[in-house]
Amino acid sequence: MLKQRIAGLLNERRSGFSMPQAFYVDEEIFQADLEAVFASDWLFACSVAEIKRPGDYVTMEIGRDSVVILRDRDGEVKAYFNTCRHRGSRICLHESGRANRLVCPYHQWVYELDGRLINARQMPADFDKSGYSLVPVHVEVICGMVYVSVAENPPSFARFRDTVTPYIAPHQPDRTKVAFSSTIIEEANWKLVIENNRECYHCAGNHPALLVTLVEFALPDHPAANATFKNLMDTSTARWDRLGLPHKPADGGIEFRCIRLPFNEDCVSFTRDGAPACNKLLADFTEPDLGSVRMFRVPNNWNHFLADHIIHFRVLPLGPNRTAVKTTWLVHEDAVEGVDYDIKRLTEVWTETNDEDRILAEHNHQGIQSRAYRPGPFAPSEFMLKNFAEWYYGKMSDYVHGPAHRIA
Numbered sequence: 001m002l003k004q005r006i007a008g009l010l011n012e013r014r015s016g017f018s019m020p021q022a023f024y025v026d027e028e029i030f031q032a033d034l035e036a037v038f039a040s041d042w043l044f045a046c047s048v049a050e051i052k053r054p055g056d057y058v059t060m061e062i063g064r065d066s067v068v069i070l071r072d073r074d075g076e077v078k079a080y081f082n083t084c085r086h087r088g089s090r091i092c093l094h095e096s097g098r099a100n101r102l103v104c105p106y107h108q109w110v111y112e113l114d115g116r117l118i119n120a121r122q123m124p125a126d127f128d129k130s131g132y133s134l135v136p137v138h139v140e141v142i143c144g145m146v147y148v149s150v151a152e153n154p155p156s157f158a159r160f161r162d163t164v165t166p167y168i169a170p171h172q173p174d175r176t177k178v179a180f181s182s183t184i185i186e187e188a189n190w191k192l193v194i195e196n197n198r199e200c201y202h203c204a205g206n207h208p209a210l211l212v213t214l215v216e217f218a219l220p221d222h223p224a225a226n227a228t229f230k231n232l233m234d235t236s237t238a239r240w241d242r243l244g245l246p247h248k249p250a251d252g253g254i255e256f257r258c259i260r261l262p263f264n265e266d267c268v269s270f271t272r273d274g275a276p277a278c279n280k281l282l283a284d285f286t287e288p289d290l291g292s293v294r295m296f297r298v299p300n301n302w303n304h305f306l307a308d309h310i311i312h313f314r315v316l317p318l319g320p321n322r323t324a325v326k327t328t329w330l331v332h333e334d335a336v337e338g339v340d341y342d343i344k345r346l347t348e349v350w351t352e353t354n355d356e357d358r359i360l361a362e363h364n365h366q367g368i369q370s371r372a373y374r375p376g377p378f379a380p381s382e383f384m385l386k387n388f389a390e391w392y393y394g395k396m397s398d399y400v401h402g403p404a405h406r407i408a
């Protein structure tokens with residue numbers, strides 16, 4: 001029944017328009033999103049800087065599934081379902097922490113960091129622990145970014161990895177530490193949070209602090225771009241070419257985007273005045289103005305890689321009208337707080353921007369709930385929303401008809 005309903009909604013869709021109402025507000029569709037999108041693809045989980053030492057872990061809720069991502073004793077990043085093999089209790093109860101071994105709080109079954117059950121008190125002597133390891137979750141680490149997939153057979157990640165690595169690797173994310181992180185809850189559907197991030201049509205009217213430094217144009221040859229932007233682009237790309245830093249828009253199809261774009265003139269970082277946020281630059285950079293590599297990947301992540309810091313954004317759906325957005329700011333691992341950087345200065349622009357975007361997404365969600373809502377047309381600068389919608393409809397179509405239908 002639900003699949004039939006979704007098929008009907010997919011037939012109703014209009015290319016170049018926002019989605020039919022139910023995709024944004026409906027409880028059943030939300031459940032379908034969890035299966036069709038969040039249980040079938042790769043999701044951004046965390047930075048390796050959050051789990052530096054063996055036993056460091058973070059947990060992440062993916063619909064009904066909780067996943068624990070940790071660093072094992074060999075220094076490898078591993079992920080498991082956070083569900084005990086005894087009677088199924090959650091094991092790690094915190095968003096992050098450090099554990100020598102994972103001990104279930106219910107009856108204290110003990111798991112090694114490699115997932116093996118190593119102690120099950122009071123169980124009979126002939127109980128075979130080897131059949132009760134934690135259920136593994138697929139993990140990929142790309143330039144310090146940990147992605148996980150709860151799918152049985154996740155899609156290939158090779159093209160994404162190969163394409164974005166040359167842009168991001170020069171920033172050496174492996175040599176960073178977490179300066180700050182925050183999670184906000186937005187009373188809006190996750191797709192509205194993503195759509196909001198995919199366009200800067202809303203920036204001029206809503207992001208005064210961000211627009212001190214951020215250029216509104218998403219492409220070097222943006223149709224609305226003025227002479228100042230073109231000049232800025234020319235001088236910046238000449239400098240990046242000299243430094244051997246890739247900048248041209250990568251071909252990520254409808255799944256991901258990667259590009260290096262300049263900041264506004266005389267600005268080098270996301271601060272109030274555009275001056276650096278951290279005096280100790282990443283990697284061995286000596287040039288504070290490297291613009292920013294903007295990279296996003298569907299369905300739940302966008303990022304900025306600057307000369308002086310990195311910002312990761314992680315989106316997780318909590319309900320049809322509730323979404324968690326976690327922001328993590330990374331600086332050079334040797335940068336000293338209070339000396340090289342100040343947390344407020346480093347984080348204030350994006351903290352304000354996130355809150356402005358939260359309000360926009362919430363009002364958007366409220367407006368869409370009305371009987372007056374009809375899908376509306378995208379502006380040319382909203383081309384990434386068209387890509388997102390296409391990608392989402394593809395996922396829903398796979399869910400309804402099975403992935404084989406695409407091959408025909």
Ligand code: 3BY
Nearest residue numbers: 196197198199200294302
């Ligand atoms: O920079 C970002 O993360 C995106 C690009 C445009 C809107 N948003 C601020």
Ligand code: FES
Nearest residue numbers: 084086087104107
């Ligand atoms: Fe984990 Fe019993 S449910 S030890």
Ligand code: FE
Nearest residue numbers: 196203207357
């Ligand atoms: Fe915004």
